Amino acid sequence: MVNFNNKNYDVVVLGAGAAGLMSGFTAGRRGRRVLVLEKSNRVGKKILMSGGGRCNFTNELVDSDNFLSENVHFCKSALSRFTSQDFLDLVEHHNIEYEVRKRNQYFCTGSSKNILDMLLRECESAGVKIQTDTEVSNVISSEKTGSRFTLKGLSNNDGSERFFEIGCDALIVATGALSIPTLGGSGYGYELAEQFGLPVTEKYAGLVPFMFSEPLKSMFSTLSGISMMVKVETNSNVFMDNLLFTHRGLSGPAMLQISNYWSPGDELKLNLVPGVDLAQELVALKNQSDKRFIRSYLAQHMPRAVVFELQTLWFPDLANVPITQIRDKDLVRIGNILNAWLLKPAGTEGYRTAEVTVGGVNTNAISSQTMEVKNYPGLYFVGEVLDVTGQLGGFNFQWAWASGYVAGLVA
DSSP, X not given: OOOTTOOEEEEEEEOOSHHHHHHHHHHHHXXXXXXXXXXXXXXXXXXXXXXXXXXXXXXSSOOGGGEEOXXXXXXXXXXXXXXXXXXXXXXXXXXXXXXXXXXGEEEESSOHHHHHHHHHHHHHHTTOEEEOSEEEEEEEEOGGGSSSEEEEXXXXXXXXXXXXXXXXXXXXXXXXXXXXXXXXXXXXXXXXXXXXXOOBOOOEEEXXXXXXXXXXXXXXXXXXTOEEEEEEEETTEEEEEEEEEOSSEEESHHHHHHHTTOOTTOOEEEESSTTOOHHHHHHHHHHTTOOSBHHHHHTTTSOHHHHHHHHHHHOGGGXXXXXXXXXXXXXXXXXXXXXXXXXXXXXXXXXXXXSEEEOOBXXXXXXXXXXXXXXXXXXXXXXXXXXXXXXXXXXHHHHXXXXXXXXXXXX
16 A cells, blocks of 8 residues: 655556556656556456457557547657557566467457556566555646645545645656446546646547447347448448447447447448449349349358348348349349448447547647647646547557557656
8 A cells, every 4th residue: 555645756647557557667667756546446447358358458560540530640659669569578578378369469368467467567566656546636736845746635545535645746647538437437637638728629439339229229139149240331431340239239340440430420331241242143143043032142141130130121022032033123222232231320339338438638739759748847648538549459558558658758
């Protein structure tokens, strides 16, 4: 437990998640006296649940194109100074076993806890102090007290609530964002940004499942748990990956990816059989005197349960008519809708299940080299609180490692 009688630290980090722990031990390695404050009862909750408990901790091919931001160039400097290979070197140094899955994603072969334990060991060896159950309620910027920043709040680490007041020369805001509040997500970082006059962009839930109104909601619910490969498109962004039907609507990697680029009211264009021109194929089968029903042919390309629901939705009157007896224009209509199904979601599941928050502290106010606020020496913002959002596949963790690292090098 931290002794709050020690009133001054060189660096205080708000948030003991990926970016916070990374910045903490990077600063600690430089001999800085570092204190990490975490408002929840344990550190790294989001790390532990990530990747289905296996932590998709980075991606082999990290590029600025994998990120969404009002300033698409902002992330380049940090990502080039702390690469996925740099993090991999750290993982290997700690003898953590990992595997590379599809789309160059790195996962632990054991548990996400391996990554969290590694970060905590690095913090310990760098002399970093960590305090949980501690909530900062007030940050004052004034050097009259002898420190650049004074932090006040309540700590409940030993079961009894106590007030604290500490000072620091550098303050790193690694509070995360609004996604998954049960794992500690909050908007406190944005409040701090606004307190210091920093603009915050529009924010919305990202990497999040979609919900639909009836009748599609009932149809998708019937198919809940079934997965299939699709291509999905909105606003000129395209992803090809698995779709997962749920009781509420549509999820799976393809839908999570596209959610970053979707706005309420937008349509999604879904290709259920990517790589096959179904209109052309169905007409060709008719010309070859294929006497099968359409559902028999479609079952080669997608799960039978999905075929049955689509048949009920789009061509119930042709369900038991052989392909040879169906008019060309009907075959073309069915093929086209399967290759380009236009769907309008009712919304997303929101921050409750979102893996990230899109938007955040406007990066124009931040140094891309150090994550320091340009007009406030000693104040840093790192990780998800910033307006930098990665795609699915380890990119958000890599941003956390990289932004935390470059801040820790100078804070």
